[in-house]
Amino acid sequence: MSRFIPLSVPNLKGKELEYVTKVVETEWVSTGGGYINEFEKNIAGYLKIEKGVACQSGTAGLHLALKLSGVKYGDEVIVPTLTFIAAVNPVRYLGAEPVFMDCDDTLNMDLDKLEEFCRKECTLTNDGLINNKTGKAIRTLVIVHIFGNMANMERLIDIAEEYKLKVVEDSTEALGTYSTEGRYKGKFAGTIGDFGVYSFNGNKIITTGGGGMLVAKDKNLIDKAKYLSTQAKDDELYYIHDEVGFNYRMTNLQAALGVAQLEQLEGFIKIKMENYNLYKEEIDKIEGISILDFNKNTRANHWFYSLLIDEEKYGLSRDELLNKLNENKIQTRPIWGLIHEQKPYRNNQAHKIEKANYYIDRILNIPCSTSLAKEEAKYVCDILRELER
Incomplete structure (x- = not known):
């Protein structure tokens, strides 16, 4: 065969050009514009949840998720070692440290070793899980659904609840994956834990060129995520900010691509x-x-x-x-x-x-x-x- 066969490239044969052209014609190309809200609404509808927050990247979504899960400076967060580094770096953004877990034969986190670590290497206190080796608190774990292959969420949630851990689902590779059996039958990857994050990078199953989406069980935390992602503006006219925010909002151009991609x-x-x-x-x-x-x-x-x-x-x-x-x-x-x-x-x-x-x-x-x-x-x-x- 004479032509090069790439690993994973975008498929832009839907209404992408039509929608992006509309954005350019209206000149709403930045972080304002109707396609951002439409993309958030359509993703939420697809996932059968109330709402999501469109971000500049999956990494931005993970950063917000970890922050809103309660990770603090000096804490530890349980993460897989077999993953893309973007699943781990946001732990350091918050001044916390990762503790690495092995994978099993699905390439997802080894839940036997996770449970063993929590039971034998940590102590469960009234204030949460404490790592015996370091004396640091562990409040959150990040589970990554590797290559779109959903982890055993029933068992993971049971472990998390027993050891008072918040669950951040890194579903950046798993949009569209859902459970077909058990107590989470019909639930999509990213909608079972406390937070879920999706990526729309150029090699993902749908793309916005770069971008992400954050979802959460708690509606109030989704509202807080949107607030933080738009520089924490308490008064948009007079630029009053009561918290440190981030420039994490998806652009209207990106969202226009996303709306067209989600249709496919x-x-x-x-x-x-x-x-x-x-x-x-x-x-x-x-x-x-x-x-x-x-x-x-x-x-x-x-x-x-x-x-x-x-x-x-x-x-x-x-x-x-x-x-x-x-x-x-x-x-x-x-x-x-x-x-x-x-x-x-x-x-x-x-x-x-x-x-x-x-x-x-x-x-x-x-x-x-x-x-x-x-x-x-x-x-x-x-x-x-x-x-x-």
């Missing part, structure tokens, strides 16, 4: 699922590689596809395969570097990191754009088959 979301998920099933059927025939499953009790959005490589059986290491695929104009990427090994976080506590170390060397993400043609996916599979040794 279910169609995008359908394409993602079809291409995933095509990959899985073909790759299951190749010894030494496999596609990781999505949890069976969810309707996952199938955002990214994870190729697991057994070097001994397949004959190529992760990096060797990455380079060979690139030579064939197929863009892939390894999973993120583990956050507890990154320079800013090497001195932070990391609880029994084992499986994350295993997966870091064996996972490649393969092309998954919603514009990926069936013949392109088949070509990827053909190359994978040819490279098998």
